[in-house]
Amino acid sequence: MRVLLFIYTFLFFLNSNAQIARADSIKAAEYSIKNLEINTKYQDFGTTYMGKDKIVFSSSRKKPGINKVWKENDQPFLDLYIGDVHEDGEIVNVETFSTDVNSKFHDAFVAFSPDLKEVYFTSNSYIKRKLRSRYLKIFKATVAENGEWKHFVSLPFNDHSYDTGHPVLNEDGTKLYFVSNMPGTLGDTDIFVVDIKDGHYGKVENLGSAINSPSKEFSPYIDGDVIYFSSNRKGGLGGYDIYMTKLDGSIPEPINLGEPINSKGDDFSFVIDNAKLKGFFSSNRAGGVGDDDIYAFEQKTTIPICDQTITGVVKDRVTGLPVLNAFVALIDNEDVQLRKEETLADGEFYFSLDCGTDYTIEVTKKDFFPVKTELLTSHVNGYKNELIIWIDEIEFFERNGRELLNVENISFELNKADIKEESKEALDKVIRLMNKYPDMIIEFGAHTDSRGGDDYNLDLTEKRAVATVDYLTSRGINASRITGKGYGETQLLNNCANGVKCTELEHNKNKRTEFVVIKR
Structure with missing residues (x-):
């Protein structure tokens, strides 16, 4: 780990085994690990x-015929190696990665494009293979048809x-994440990101204080919307710990x-194959074979991402009762509807939520004002949000210059004046409104279509x-406040008069009841 720390603390060595006060940490998952052969x-x-x-992977292992060592730790320079992943987690059939990529100085931390036709890697220098600067840089190479790596560019x-280093790409290769101490760094080293489009690089952006700290962050790995990285921030178990967010x-x-x-040592370079819940990380912990070792792991349980829930109920502000058949929509901060539910008799709804996120909950129901x-x-x-959403009925509307109560049509038995049971709720709403507006006077009007005799x-x-x-x-409404009148077919809302052929829907528009406000 000393070489890694040296080249990433920019020649100001920090004791990687310094004891840091241990804090209680969230139990992320259950793992089994093993040191590789x-x-x-x-x-x-x-x-x-x-x-x-x-x-x-990177290694400073000795190569036949090469005796050059780095004076800072008396070990060979780092080179890249490649091997096959065995089903038991071991890396087998190891060989030098590519003489085209490996230089006579430090080469480490690679990232491949999704089609494996491009490679990004960290090196002291690659221009004419001479160490022109002590600063680390990220280089890119492309693979030729014969398999050789060519077209090296800084x-x-x-x-x-x-310094720049530790490159890693997202799944579709459109974003490159890397580590640097460039201007704008919050700590000693931060993690940055840059967009890639058609071979061009956008503006470099710091990932911000939600990820970076006043300490050091390095060795990022991207898994969907999750980032793993190593840091020596306060509260860790040892020198450098692996975190996710x-x-x-x-x-x-x-x-x-x-x-x-x-x-208690330094732990870094975490990668995971999420399909198998297996992966690798590196550590200089006690009990290892050498300076830094590669460990395989298997994840036994899932890592709890920050999630919440909301349980709510939609209630009528006037009655205080739960509202049936209200539609409740969950909308994100870009006005995209994520989910939608229809309430049952209990008026309840339930959604799963992300932490630290803006949402809008919109409730709609016929004859009620929408609420956001x-x-x-x-x-x-794991926080459980609870919410009561009060909605208000639409009490009045206008038709043909008259103000009417917003009440469902009153239904009667066929060819009779007997009120159907299903209309009692609408009449109860009329009573509520009459009580709410004690000076209101109304007229009830009953209308038919043109079918049948005038x-x-x-x-x-x-x-x-x-x-x-x-x-x-x-039911208590003073007779002086309400009158009733039958209009028959004298006030049709359309042209479906006697002798005019109309659809059932057109005729039904004329079969209606109205509560007209005379005074309010």
């Missing part, structure tokens, strides 16, 4: 997947005044992976008007 007495670290079944954000910053503090992944409620979830994993229709609606007024007055 490929480890040597030198440095072996920095695993990277090349496809699904091959691993590239990335445009490299500089002779700071979400790239969107929804987890307030990165999660320490805990033992046995982390130890803003919600910003906290950063407490006189018959008029007589039927008169009887229905009387029945409706009687229902309301029998």
